[in-house]
Amino acid sequence: MRFLWICVVKDLRRWRRDPFTLAIWLAIPLVLAVLMNVVFGGGGNPAPQGVLLIADEDNTFASKVVAGVFHRDPLDKMLALERVQRGEGRRRIDRGEASAFLIIPAGFAQAVNRGAAFRLQLFTNPSQSILPKLIEDTVSITLDMFGTRRAVGPAIGLETTVIPEKKRGKSFAALFFPSMLCMAVWMIANALAGEIWKERALGALRRLAVMPVRMAAFLAGKLVSVALVFACVAGTGLVAVRWLGRVPVASLPAAILWLVLAGVAFYLLLLLVSMSASTPRGASMLGNLVMFPLALVGGCFFPFEIMPAWMASVGRLTPPGWAVTQFSAILDGSTHTPGLAAALGGLVATSAVAFLVTLVRLRRSFLI
Amino acid sequence: MRTKMLRDALFLAGMDLRHLLRSRETLLWIFVMPVIFFYFLGAITGNFHGGSRDTLAVSVASDAGFLADEAIARLGARDFLVVRPKTEAEFLGYRRRLEIPTGFTALALARKPVKLHFTRVGDDMGASYDQMRVQRALNTVQVDLSGGAATPQRLSELGREARPLSVDVKAAGKRRDPPIGFDQSVPGTMVMFTLLVMFTSGAVTLTIERRNGILRRLASSSMSRGAVALGKWGARWVLGMVQIAFAMIAGRLLFHVHWGPNLAAVAAVLAAYGALAAVLGMALGNFGRTEAQVIGLGVIASNLLAGLGGCWWPIEVTPVWIQKAALFLPTGLTMDALHKLVNFGAPPAAVIPHLCALVAATLGAGWVVARYFRFQ
Numbered sequence: 001m002r003f004l005w006i007c008v009v010k011d012l013r014r015w016r017r018d019p020f021t022l023a024i025w026l027a028i029p030l031v032l033a034v035l036m037n038v039v040f041g042g043g044g045n046p047a048p049q050g051v052l053l054i055a056d057e058d059n060t061f062a063s064k065v066v067a068g069v070f071h072r073d074p075l076d077k078m079l080a081l082e083r084v085q086r087g088e089g090r091r092r093i094d095r096g097e098a099s100a101f102l103i104i105p106a107g108f109a110q111a112v113n114r115g116a117a118f119r120l121q122l123f124t125n126p127s128q129s130i131l132p133k134l135i136e137d138t139v140s141i142t143l144d145m146f147g148t149r150r151a152v153g154p155a156i157g158l159e160t161t162v163i164p165e166k167k168r169g170k171s172f173a174a175l176f177f178p179s180m181l182c183m184a185v186w187m188i189a190n191a192l193a194g195e196i197w198k199e200r201a202l203g204a205l206r207r208l209a210v211m212p213v214r215m216a217a218f219l220a221g222k223l224v225s226v227a228l229v230f231a232c233v234a235g236t237g238l239v240a241v242r243w244l245g246r247v248p249v250a251s252l253p254a255a256i257l258w259l260v261l262a263g264v265a266f267y268l269l270l271l272l273v274s275m276s277a278s279t280p281r282g283a284s285m286l287g288n289l290v291m292f293p294l295a296l297v298g299g300c301f302f303p304f305e306i307m308p309a310w311m312a313s314v315g316r317l318t319p320p321g322w323a324v325t326q327f328s329a330i331l332d333g334s335t336h337t338p339g340l341a342a343a344l345g346g347l348v349a350t351s352a353v354a355f356l357v358t359l360v361r362l363r364r365s366f367l368i
Numbered sequence: 369m370r371t372k373m374l375r376d377a378l379f380l381a382g383m384d385l386r387h388l389l390r391s392r393e394t395l396l397w398i399f400v401m402p403v404i405f406f407y408f409l410g411a412i413t414g415n416f417h418g419g420s421r422d423t424l425a426v427s428v429a430s431d432a433g434f435l436a437d438e439a440i441a442r443l444g445a446r447d448f449l450v451v452r453p454k455t456e457a458e459f460l461g462y463r464r465r466l467e468i469p470t471g472f473t474a475l476a477l478a479r480k481p482v483k484l485h486f487t488r489v490g491d492d493m494g495a496s497y498d499q500m501r502v503q504r505a506l507n508t509v510q511v512d513l514s515g516g517a518a519t520p521q522r523l524s525e526l527g528r529e530a531r532p533l534s535v536d537v538k539a540a541g542k543r544r545d546p547p548i549g550f551d552q553s554v555p556g557t558m559v560m561f562t563l564l565v566m567f568t569s570g571a572v573t574l575t576i577e578r579r580n581g582i583l584r585r586l587a588s589s590s591m592s593r594g595a596v597a598l599g600k601w602g603a604r605w606v607l608g609m610v611q612i613a614f615a616m617i618a619g620r621l622l623f624h625v626h627w628g629p630n631l632a633a634v635a636a637v638l639a640a641y642g643a644l645a646a647v648l649g650m651a652l653g654n655f656g657r658t659e660a661q662v663i664g665l666g667v668i669a670s671n672l673l674a675g676l677g678g679c680w681w682p683i684e685v686t687p688v689w690i691q692k693a694a695l696f697l698p699t700g701l702t703m704d705a706l707h708k709l710v711n712f713g714a715p716p717a718a719v720i721p722h723l724c725a726l727v728a729a730t731l732g733a734g735w736v737v738a739r740y741f742r743f744q
Contacts, residue, residue: 020657024664031668035675038690048684049691074496080688093540096704096712099684101540117532126539127707128684136537137497141504143533144511156476156510157483160499164490187667191660285393292401296408307412 003213007221012228025191025229026236028184032177034244050099050131052079053089060109062146066120067104069142070135078131093123099131100124102139112146174247175303178328181237183300185259186320188233189266190291192226196271197280200366215363219355223264230263231256250333254340258330261347262323268354269319275358275366299324319350373595380591380599381606387573388607394569398611402561403618409557410550410623422498424448425462433473434520435509439484441524442505463489464498476513540712550623555706556679558615559699562608562642563673566649567666570604574653575662578744587743597738601646608642628709633716637709640726641702647733648698654742673699701725 015022052070056063070081079099084092086103093101103121111118122139124132199205208218234256241247249255273290277283295301297311298320304312315321326343329335335343388394424443428436440450443466453459467485475482486502488495512526577583586596616638619625627634649666656662674680676690677699683691694700705722708714 018658018660021660021664024661024668027668028664031672035672038676038687049686049688050684051688094712094714095718096540096708102535112533115532118534120535122535122537123540124537127711128682130682131684134497136535137501139535141500143535144504144507144531146533156506156513157481158499158503158506159483159485161485161487162490162495163487191664281391281393285396288393288396288401293404296404301408302412311408311411 001217004217004221004224007218008224008228011222011225015225015229022229022232025188025233028187028233030236030240032180032184032237034240048078048130048134050079050125050128051082051097052135053082053084053092053098053101055084055086055089055101055103057086057106058104058108059106062109062112063104065146066102066108066139066142069138075134075138079135090123093125096125096127098125099128100135102135174332175305177241177247178324178331179300179303181234181241181259182262182320182324182327183295184233184237185230185263185323186266186291186295186300188229189226189263190270190287192229192267193270193274194280194284194287196274196366197283201280205362205366216359219359219362223267223355226267227260227264230260233263234259247331248333249331251330255327255330258323258327258340258344258347261344261351262327265347265351265354266319266323268351268358272354272358272361275361294318294320297321303328373592373598376591376595377598377602380586380596381602384600384603385606388569388603389610391569391573394565394607397561397565397569398607399614402557402611402615403622405557405561406550406554406615406619406623409553413549413553422448422464422494423462424450424464424466424502425453425459426450426466426468427456427459428452428468429470429472431470431474432468433471435473435476435513435523436468438520438523439468439506439509442508443502446501446505448501448505466502476510550619551625552682554615554619554623554625555710556674556703558612558619559641559677559702559706560670560674560679561615562611562638563645563648563670563699564667565611566604566608566642566645567652567670568649568663570607570646570649571653571656571662571666572659574600574650575656575659578742579659581744583743593741594738596743597650597734597741601643601650601734601737604646604649605643608646609639612638612642626710628711629713630709630716633719634706634709636716637702637705637719637722637726640723640730641698644698644726644730644733647730647737650737651733654737654740673697676700678703698726698729 054067056067067081067083070076070079082098084101089101089103092098101123103123105118105121108118108120110116120139120143122136124136196205208215237259238249238252238255242249242252270287270291274283274287277286297315298318299307299312299315300320304315304321304325307315316325326335326340330340426440426443428440444450448464451462453462459465465487467487469482469484472482472484484506486499488498508531509523511531512523574583583596587593591599616625616627616634620627652662652666652669656665676686677683677694677697678686679699683694683700683703686694695704701722705719708718708722709716712718
């Protein structure tokens with residue numbers, strides 16, 4: 001037990017001597033949280049924002065109705081309207097300075113009154129996909145309304161009922177944060193796993209082999225120090241997620257516990273991968289080759305909700321995918337004590353098996 | 369004197385490039401990882417946009433008549449994926465539900481009031497948009513009906529005809545469809561990976577050479593500080609160009625990405641971007657103390673610049689101030705130039721400001737690196 005403690009202190013001292021590296025590990029979830037907050041806003045939902053240029057050459061009540069639609073909520077929050085002349089509008093949309101440019105030619109109101117054919121012109125920004133479509137739909141709907149007003153006979157009415165959801169849908173930030181935090185843990189686990197090669201290169205492992213101490217205590221000491229790093233990362237990330245991203249965290253202790261245990265399991269798995277290489281550079285390459293594809297398919301870069309169905313079902317079966325799924329459930333409070341206990345049990349069991357296999361590998365062939 | 373400096377720089381660049389290209393990690397990040405990321409990100413973003421047809425469950429009364437079918441066809445034209453559930457329980461499971469009442473056609477033809485019921489679960493921003501789209505589909509039926517079309521065939525014909533009042537939509541540039549899927553993911557990922565490789569492999573090799581004393585040995589040679597810095601930069605820049613060329617070819621051959629009508633201008637922008645990324649990577653390697661520091665900072669900085677520069681998501685989803693600020697970032701500036709050349713089909717002159725900014729930033733950062741280059 002004393003040797004285990006010595007190993008923990010040794011690793012902590014090593015990291016303390018290079019505090020910048022530790023700060024970078026802590027910064028990864030923080031930076032991601034800030035980035036999400038900046039991009040998606042405090043509410044956590046992305047609202048596309050752009051500029052609509054309008055050249056109103058008709059300048060009548062009818063043309064003002066078309067332009068006025070964009071002053072209504074929620075369009076006014078997404079689009080800034082700018083009135084321009086035709087030439088200036090064309091120049092600006094050609095330079096990509098707006099999402100779309102709408103021209104209402106003279107004679108629009110007359111055509112509306114006569115029921116004659118008339119076409120407005122809309123030039124869209126070809127590098128954007130969301131706002132131009134929204135603008136096109138809105139203009140088309142407004143034009144149809146003019147047509148309906150001329151229709152004879154009783155309207156085909158539409159009665160609408162909007163039912164608020166009992167459980168609020170997840171915001172974009174709430175969808176992305178669990179993935180990003182798990183990605184940070186997964187990446188840090190890979191970096192920490194690669195450090196075993198330093199111990200080997202410096203002869204620490206060989207010296208250990210000739211000392212009257214147990215290799216299991218050394219590995220356990222590593223796990224404790226790694227767990228402390230993950231606790232710091234998880235705490236920082238979750239606090240940032242809660243206060244910057246305004247993502248609800250149903251149970252902070254359970255979320256931290258899950259991330260720490262998942263991080264330790266990731267560490268052991270990636271340690272095995274690292275130790276199966278023949279050189280430190282090979283280990284780094286192998287680690288990246290395993291880590292990135294699994295992170296991609298395992299929902300660490302994009303949440304499963306927006307993946308193709310086949311990719312999501314494969315991804316949920318991977319270690320990071322499982323961790324992300326359970327972590328999301330812990331954050332939104334949809335997991336219950338028995339379910340959480342079973343998941344934690346599974347994680348501990350996986351880690352125990354990985355610990356034993358790593359220990360065997362460490363004792364038999366990796367030392368030399 | 370200047371000739372000797374250039375000869376030394378060229379020699380060093382060649383040696384360094386050979387060394388960098390022998391590293392398996394570098395090869396992995398140049399030739400393997402980008403393709404994996406292109407595929408995954410393209411598949412995901414393609415799915416994201418392809419799934420934009422919202423499902424609408426429609427319940428039709430048995431004697432609703434032919435107008436119900438016409439209304440359903442026009443709802444389909446409004447980007448709804450219309451489904452007709454067999455049971456009420458199944459119908460109630462959908463978030464968007466439309467009920468077409470009994471005697472719908474008979475009442476409408478007799479010009480009597482008739483009401484359809486639309487239910488939307490969730491009071492988010494999309495609810496009013498959904499309502500507008502349903503209303504629009506029904507309005508067109510009503511307008512055609514009032515115009516005297518009382519037969520299914522005539523209504524169907526009118527439904528296909530252009531509306532009297534319509535909007536003529538044209539893309540401002542040469543591209544007709546906005547870039548989604550691989551067209552969006554490949555350029556963004558390429559820009560991000562160039563930065564990532566320069567900020568990690570490009571930077572950390574400098575740190576390793578300093579730790580191993582290679583830079584000290586170079587300092588004791590007859591090479592000038594400028595020649596060493598230029599040589600190191602040259603090797604990294606060529607490495608970045610190899611990466612960019614491979615990504616462009618892989619994007620074209622494997623993912624059918626169109627690079628627009630001005631390939632030379634695209635190459636010039638990417639060459640300038642590669643030069644800036646190489647010198648920034650060198651700055652990181654020059655001022656970073658340990659390998660872990662350099663790699664950690666490189667990963668964070670490249671991801672941050674990629675996110676803010678519009679490599680991960682379309683820049684239009686970000687607030688306007690970020691869209692403007694992105695033009696001051698290497699990633700944002702490059703993505704903007706690529707949009708202009710590839711999507712707008714703009715002439716090369718349109719990206720001259722971008723090129724000037726990238727070259728000026730490269731020269732500025734290059735001067736700092738050369739001035740403060742650390743041999744130990």
